[in-house]
Amino acid sequence: MLNKVIYPGTFDPLTNGHLDIITRASKLFDNVVVAITNNYNKKLLFNLSERIYLTKQVTMHIDNVTIVSFDGLIVDFAHREKINVIIRGIRSLLDLNYEIQLAQVNNKLMPKLENIFMLSDKKWTYLSSTIIKEIAYCGGNIEYFLPKLIAHAVYKKTKH
Numbered sequence: 580m581l582n583k584v585i586y587p588g589t590f591d592p593l594t595n596g597h598l599d600i601i602t603r604a605s606k607l608f609d610n611v612v613v614a615i616t617n618n619y620n621k622k623l624l625f626n627l628s629e630r631i632y633l634t635k636q637v638t639m640h641i642d643n644v645t646i647v648s649f650d651g652l653i654v655d656f657a658h659r660e661k662i663n664v665i666i667r668g669i670r671s672l673l674d675l676n677y678e679i680q681l682a683q684v685n686n687k688l689m690p691k692l693e694n695i696f697m698l699s700d701k702k703w704t705y706l707s708s709t710i711i712k713e714i715a716y717c718g719g720n721i722e723y724f725l726p727k728l729i730a731h732a733v734y735k736k737t738k739h
Contacts, residue, residue, distance in 0.1 A: 584664045584695070587614040587653045591623050592729045593634050594711060596703030600668040601644060603697060611644045611666075614656060624712055624736050637726040654689040664693045670704045712737070 584604060590597055590613070604611045615630050617623065625633070627648055638644045649656040653665065665685070667678050675696070682694035699706075706724055715721050715737040722730045 582608065583610045583612060583660075583662045584608045584666045585612045585614050585653065585657055585660070585662050586666045587616065587649070587656075589618040589621060589623070589708070590615050590630055590634060591618075591621065591625055591708050592711060592725060592733055593630070593637065594703070594706050594708060594724055594729075595726065596668065596670070596699050596706045598637060598726060599700050599703060600666070600697055601638060602641060604666050605641045605643050608664075609643060611641075612660065612662065613638070613644060613646045614649045614653070615646065616649050616653075624733065629732070633729050633732055636728050652688065654685050654692060657692060658689060663689075663691050664695060666695045666697055668699050669696045670699045670706070 584607075586601060586604060588597065601611060601613060613634055615627065615634060617627055631646055631648055635646045638646065657663065657665065665682075667681075669675050669678060678694070678696060685692050685694065711721050711724055711733065714724075715733045721733060724730075725733065
């Protein structure tokens, strides 16, 4: 087993696809650090504190998962935490192209940083937080796509 890995993201909201990656990574690494950040290019449904709370709640049954927040570049966070592996979920070729770009930039900024790509389970390949929010705002059922606690929180936030 490798020691530590960072799984960074906005997780707004954390989906069953994200949870699947976290669960699978927890079986490969001694410690999975879920690093939650603000993405200033996105319209966020939940603030950072809410996303941290919800993620902690739905991962509390996984002993080797730690939930933290970070601001700025993931390479700076990785350097501070002395973690040299980042894990990213890949749903499609579009994700892969984008993630390769990020990995190459991150490797220029932190040459010892390794990037591991995990393929999403096929039942979640179409899933994104953006799509979930759109369904919720339109009054659709999102319960299949999210952990129950998070689905209820999304419903509360998207009530009209």
